[in-house]
Amino acid sequence: MSEMRRVTAICNGTVVDHIPSGKALQVMQMLGVNVGRSNPISLVMNVPSGKVGRKDVLKIEDRELTQSELDRLALIAPNASVAIIRNYSVAEKREIELGKELVNIARCSFWNCITQNDREPLPHKLRVVSSEPLEVRCAYCGRAQDMEELAGSVI
Numbered sequence: 001m002s003e004m005r006r007v008t009a010i011c012n013g014t015v016v017d018h019i020p021s022g023k024a025l026q027v028m029q030m031l032g033v034n035v036g037r038s039n040p041i042s043l044v045m046n047v048p049s050g051k052v053g054r055k056d057v058l059k060i061e062d063r064e065l066t067q068s069e070l071d072r073l074a075l076i077a078p079n080a081s082v083a084i085i086r087n088y089s090v091a092e093k094r095e096i097e098l099g100k101e102l103v104n105i106a107r108c109s110f111w112n113c114i115t116q117n118d119r120e121p122l123p124h125k126l127r128v129v130s131s132e133p134l135e136v137r138c139a140y141c142g143r144a145q146d147m148e149e150l151a152g153s154v155i
């Protein structure tokens, strides 16, 4: 019960729960949520959780994340659960969906890929080859992407 209170005690905003432990900062990167913006953010890390052992929880106040923002999380926290909070209660629950193709979400991490050439602007396309284990390849050069790097190369 005390855990639920900690998670839901914001007035309006978005709660991303069941983030794999230690991944919350990557989740923030993926969402383009950063301390330079004005929204208050609370981060709870290493909370004991029956479901995944330990988890991180991220709360973003006064911002409702859209489905396309949330789908970015499929890359690093595919089993996270998301709740939209309005007036201190859960107004909506959202599922994170891993699409077949990620367009303009992150750039290919290989320096000699055609997408790195600014004179030939192409949409950044990554294909999801397999979801478990997660495997993502560049649609142009076909190279497999490293998830850690991908989180750092979000557009």
Ligand SMILES: [Zn+2]
Pocket: 108, 109, 110, 113, 114, 115, 138, 139, 140, 141, 142, 143
């Ligand atoms: Zn590439």
